[in-house]
Amino acid sequence: MSSLLHAVFVAPFLDMAGSPTFFAEVFLGGVATGLMYSLVALGFVLIFKASGVFNFAQGTMVLFAALTLVGLMERGVPVVPALVLTMAVMVALAFAIERIVLRPLVNQEPIILFMATIGLNFFLEGFGEMLWGSNVKRLDIGIPDQSFMVAGIQLNQLEMSAAGTAAVMVTVLAVFFQRTRIGRALRAVADDHEAALSIGIPLKTIWIIVWSVAGLVAIVAGVMWGAKSGVQFSLSLIALKALPVLILGGFTSVPGAIVGGLIIGVGEKIGEVYWGPLVGGAIENWFAYVLALVFLLFRPQGLFGEKIIERV
């Protein structure tokens, strides 16, 4: 019994202290993955904040963006023009979604809008595969998947570039939505549609802006994950990892998405490396969901979400 307790509560920490360099590598690897989760979660938060819609299609948007980029590059378009074209496609998609899906459903229950995004999800999946094919594609953005050393710590070049890009993107978006007038308008729309309309905030414009930004976030996420593990259908499943991030951070909080992503990224990596052997591994696969479950029990509004008070 005591040996079991020792193995669970003492030995892993001794391992960490015993090899700080290795611990730093694991930790930074977790930060890198976590930032990528944050990026996907951010796409959800933006849309949820502005329209109260949980966008089921966010993961597929990531896949669609990556497919479009790879498809263009396979047809001989260089990286930079291909990226610009993909951005244009995602913005066009935002316009189309506002016009075809959101506008006819304005003032409907959130559940109706949610169902509409499920439809959108299947459409994008099929449309993307129809256009670009369904085989696994390699995405080469010119950053080698190699390691380099900093202060005795071994780091992966691709992972670190991805983390850096995600960090910049997340910071820019946070500033954009916290400090600018568009951010204020966005918060206004999230708080009260009617009042926002009455003071002259055009709902349509706000929706197009948020869906465009969510599309751009999807490109970055798609490129980073795609470069790492190939562009394929399973890319859309990272949306499932964003869900626990949202539960941790709160559905309406931009800082929450960032911190939530980091906690899950770092937590699952450390759990896998130090506690994994005890249970035969694969902690990485369920850690996020168990943590989310604990949060749902004790703090359902998340770390940064607004407290839910139901008056009866």
Add this chain to the structure above:
Amino acid sequence: MSEATAPGTLLLSVQDVTVRFGALTALSAVSLEIRRGEIVAIIGPNGAGKTTLLNVISGFYQPDAGRIVFDGQDRTRLRPPDVAALGIARTFQNVALFKGMSVLDNLMTGRLMKMRSHFLLDAVYWGPARREELRHRKFVEGIIDFLEIQAIRKMPAGKLPYGLQKRVELGRALAAEPTLLLLDEPMAGMNVEEKEDMSRFILDVNGEFGTTIALIEHDMGVVMDISDRVAVLDYGRKIADGPPEQVRKDQAVLDAYLGTAHE
């Protein structure tokens, strides 16, 4: 002051407006004229169509028939944001504040229409955009002083007592410097003291800024005290329109309020 903006000239004209919700006719051929500088009260029993009328004017409902002319321009088919851009601001019956924002942010958001630099260019917060922000901040602070809400300016609007929320909502509407201000039951649920304050603010807004005001109100004492003209709706029709003392004695109005069968 030019001829067109002089007090007493026609500002808004609602012409034979009809609104139907399925089989229910909420407004049937209602006409109403509002002149510059007036305070017009719209009264009537519950379900008479008062809020519907306000919603049509502010673009939330589209009339099934009739026309709305504002400032000499036909604007029957405009949507709420376009109406706001024309200089019509409103408050809501059940207070529609941005509950998560501070009082100050609520008022700053209300000023959105007055901010000159373009929506998208504003992404660059520094330089001109920042100077503009400071200029608007000054104006908003003026409103805060005017409404005597200095003490609560940093508080989240949702945490305030109901009476103060109504006052903040008035402030947000004023931040847009409206030509026409529409108030939907500005004194509902208030105690006597709060009602007196609100009446004073409405009269001051009208007197100091020359804002034209149309308001829906149930408290007859208040209506008779502050309005220049009273329009009475009943079952979606306008049954009286005139100075308060005349409307008070109108037989149709008395019947609508007291019920003819119980005399």
